Amino acid sequence: MASQVDALYIYLLLVSGLMTALIFIAVAVLAIKYRRVPGRDAHPIEGSTVLEISWSVIPFFVMLTFFIWGAVIFFEERTPPANATEVYVVAKQWMWKIEHMEGQREINELHVPTGQNVKLIMTSQDVIHSFFIPAFRLKQDVLPGRYTTLWFNATKPGRYHLFCAEYCGTQHSGMGGDIIVMAPQDYAQWMAGGPSAPLQETGKQLFASLGCVTCHRSDVQGRGPNLIGVYNKPVLLEDGRTVIADENYVRESILDPTAKIVKGFKPVMPTFQGIISDEQLNALVAYIKSLSQPPTGTAGLQDQPAPSPAQPQKTQVQ
Amino acid sequence: MEHEAHNPALLHHFADAQQQKNAASLGMWLFLVTEIMFFGGMFCAYLVYRLAHFNAFAAGSQQLNIWLGATNTGVLIVSSVTVVLAVKAAEAGKRKVLVGYLVVTVLLGMTFLVIKGFEYKEKFEKHHVPGATFNFTDKFDDNGKQIPVNPKEAELFFSLYFVMTGMHALHMIIGCGLFSVLTVLAWKGHYTPGYFTPIENAGLYWHLVDIIWIYLFPLLYLISRHS
Amino acid sequence: MSEHEEHTGHSQGFYIAIGITLLVLTITTAAVAFVNLGPFNPVVALLIATIKATLVILFFMHVKGASEKLTGAVVVSGFFFLAILLILSLADYMTRSWR
């Protein structure tokens, strides 16, 4: 991604440099050639519609190439591939709290392997922050009250700057850290040192202890919709609209259950806003997503067996 | 300057009364445009949030008193009629009629504010004022269906309700003050058929405040009663 | 000027008639709110509001029959830029994938 951005940047620099040079040279040459000398008067000229139109239209088409190239890159930046490893990021004044799917937690550091698509699912506990990795030419604001995402595929092992790019208070400039890119085998080693339970396991326990299982049953139709296979699928709502059940929808449905009622269900679920923390919410979301077995496994590098597909799990839940 | 002798209201830098009147009128209209944009920011917020939290907005809207709202709309419309008749009286040089209509307009404006005050009082009593005491337990009731509403989002609705109607009420208060001053000046005979620009411009302002309410009424009270 | 105004101004009865029309529209819109028209409730209510606002602008504020087109242009541009604010903001909110 960085190389694509750089290529576009070089193109823009060349075009802008050319334009700047053109204007500077034109101004300088004309200013010297037509400097005021006694006995030579200015020559009145009205203007030229042909010139005006051409220097409006031609630059516009040049700008369109900027737009199209930029849009293509942006589109790719904003479309995480389906097989990406997911990492949850919670920002707060003034630190980055990071939780891997395997349950590994870090603060102000993010370890990732090379050659792996990594998708960050980010939210903030207080004000707006922005996750900025200059080396990857990427940045995304992190907002309270919803998820934003960012994805990348690191190519070269090393230690890269992580900055907060949205002003967030006193220690804004201290809210940085490192992205540590490792070769896959080093990464596996690092990951093996971690103790914790996988994130979706935590989520599963919460799902049981919060009583979600009593309504969102997976064997028969409960009072709430069956959540197996829901993630990333279109959901028909009571008011006739259809939404995609992405992370933000799942999140909203936990915090504000009546906002978008699934067709055929009653708005009976209580809100969990203020009852669960952002970390617990992340775990629940991760669990609900794990119920819709991702195409190629959530984390390609997990050495422990990925959570078994939906069927066996549901019997456990009961 | 040489015109000063002809018309005491004519300022020195205008060529004639016509130019001065046209300038004042255009100035007032431009000011009304700024008012449209000022309220526009709030309308924008309202539309965005209604889209995002329809259920809560519907439930909040149900709690507003549609009859008081409609009555207030009527009061404002009648006051707009009296304003337009006041301008007409000023144009015709009927001083007493002018003063009469201005007084009625101020009274109608105050009636609006009093009714609005009763509505606010009701909100206080029902704990529908955002803040620490906010409490929203009422359920959206459509054909017997009970729908719980996230009270936080209902609080958002009432925040907007108070900001929008409060800003409008502030404009009403300013308008009442303006017309009170004009009433006194009109009584003293400041306005002639040749010069009544302040009456006209205050009238334009009053009509705009009326128009804003004409939109606030359906947006806040009416459109979310059914989904 | 004053003569000119008298040409464009209307009779007292005319203004009262407009006022009554506005009151009738108010009652109508309040009544319609109690009828379930589904998605058309907002449409009808805002349509009636727009009719009312237009009547006020055209007749009470004397834009119709005004001595020059400039006043009309000012009004239209005011609403035009308001529309830009609303439409382009909603362009974001309506296309957010999770809304």
Add this chain to the structure above:
Amino acid sequence: MASKAASIVIPANQPPKLNYLNNGSSLKSWLLTTDHKRIAILYLISVTAFFMLGGFFAMLIRLELLTPQGDLLQADTYNKVFTMHGIVMVFFFLVPVVPAILGNFLVPLMIGAKDLAFPRINLLSWYLYVIGGVLFLHCMLTGGVDTGWTFYTPYSTAGSNTNVVEAGLAIFIAGFSSIFTGLNFIVTVHRMRAPGLTWDRLPLFIWANYATSLIMILGTPVIAITMVLVAVERLFHLGIFDPSLGGDPVLFQHLFWFYSHPAVYIMILPSMGVVSELVACFARKRVFGYKFVAMSSVAIAVFGFLVWAHHLFVAGISLYAALVFSLLSFLVGVPSAVKVFNWTATLYKGSISYATPMLYAFGFIGLFTIGGLTGLILATIGIDVHVTDTYFVIAHFHYVMVGGVLMGYLGGLHFWWPKISGRMYPEGWAKLSALFVFVGFNLTFFPQFILGYVGMPRRYWQYPPEFQVLNVLSTAGASILAVGYLLPMIYLLWSLRYGPIAEANPWGAAGLEWQTTSPPPTFNFDETPVVTWEAYNYDEIPPKELEAPVAG
């Protein structure tokens, strides 16, 4: 029709006659004046004071950033310093500087009117500006504010414990000053033009100020209500932008930038108008493509309202909205480019003098070209993701708002100084300061483009050591720039007393303002001029052999 213009007698140096400056000298005659020229002087003094305040904050910022670690200031203090630098410079300097000083002075003169349409509202504007300014100073002295000039929620509503409400109120009041100025200009241009001065004969400075006024009227109310919403959220715990109530902090950004992006054009358009006047006068030609330059001002004002969300590409708006706003952003590039091309084309076959105002105009064209083109780079959405909120953005908008606006302002101030003060400035010193400004400016801000691309985020009080070299260059440039800005303050004040007496038309310039005495009488013209000629009829005016009255 040609003969009329040519035959205008330019009065020679004359003994001091009654003019707007010596017509009453009591404090009251200044503080209660309704004369647009005196109000312009009041603005000149107050806006300059705020410029020095903002400049002082800028120096603190640059000194702090000389070293990677935070050593000069505390983090808290630094945050307040850059916030107040931003607020002072944007709301109390850049927005009023050209319209309220040069515009106030020149709009009635250029259209042959005795005053603005509403002289008392004009005075009210100044008082609102001062009240807003004093309120902000009070806020500053009682602890300041640390939200950044952008006031992003929820930091401004829930995070910061500084005096956000008072700062917001100051901006609200100063905003109404700006609204009334804009309203006054539009009515004046519509209603007060001299007989014969049709729209296609208006000076381009008038067109630019007209377009500016449109933005002031349409945009400023939105920032006003946004500030009100932030204030009520802090004061009464209403939750308009509060995410815990389901509010959206990004909505604040939409409303904020709906004004604050067009506000950039409030700042730059009047300076563009100045440059059009300067280029025409010192090339002794009608501006190439007059109609296109005039219309491009209006086009910039209108298109300026369609692009605001390009500040929000990474803020969490929808993918599609981001693409639409990116495309629309390029639209503004077209009329801006048209202006630059036309100014350049005006030089062709001209008779170009290198007087100080023209040097500033050259500087404007150069710096604005760089600022504008880097604006296109920022509008290119794939790049913006990387460089937004970094020093690249800082460099870009300083090129436009400082490079552009200040070059235009200083050029205009020198150009009309003889008209304003009745005295000539010292040409040698003026050329020197123009050079200092140009060199200092580029040295300050060009390194910041590179800093931004290598990843230094904005609003950082300390930074990784590898960014130090570029920051040192920038600070060094800032000190040169400061000298460049201080010099004119000194020699212009000096010239008030010791400068050579200026003629009515020292440049041999076209335009009604040059047909009255310098300084003009209180009511501008002894008799209302009747215009029978096109704008910039330089072929009908004898050139002035002007070799700088050298400083004594």
